[in-house]
Amino acid sequence: MNFKGKTAIVTGGSRGIGRAVCLELARGGANVALCFAGNETAAQETLKAVEALGVRALAVRCDVSDGAQVEALVKKTADTFGRVDILVNNAGITRDGLLMRMPEADFDAVIAANLKGAFLCMKAVTRPMIRQKYGRIVNLSSVVGLRGNAGQVNYAASKAGVVGMTKSLAKELASKGVTVNAVAPGFIDTDMTAVMQEAARMSIQASIPAGRPGAAEDVANAVAFLASEEAAYITGQVLAVDGGMSM
16 A cells, blocks of 8 residues: 555554554555654654654654644644645543443543544544545544443443544545544554453453454554555445454
């Protein structure tokens, strides 16, 4: 897939799935602006890895739940590279716990980062994408947003909301040359899943028809496809990358 001449913003781009997405788009020739919340060391490592692939890159600290910071991220990207062609909304957090014990603050934090953050980023790029009559928006949802999961009411709500926003914005922008799709990863080996207890990991793995966890690269490949010219006639869709887990 050829992304030469294109510029991508990847939120949560310093580690895990976000880093894999940055690298996959860079391999296709895209310049990459990666947004990170706190881990500057990881962000700089990803920045260097992207630049080593022969493209330009930019690392920007940004709280995606803050509209002013998101606007600044998009402006800095456009000022640096000339345009924004691809947005990948990957930034997200978890604050797991049973609903009856869940602090309201944990619900609010997850909704702010995962759902409001995606909304603010999409809002910031929509007008310039319409002006240039081209754009690709790919949102990261989750199989948890499709089927639910005990102990993750807040996370499931945020990721289900991402699906609804994806489909709604796809209808608004379909005639403008801008596609909006979502990828719903299943159980993927990342820092987020690495902290799980082994018994819990094995239990989840047993529910995956493919018999194994996914890799961040599996998700990145799907994101890159939906961001490509080859996916120009696909919009408003949710692609599950889960080894059959959500069937």
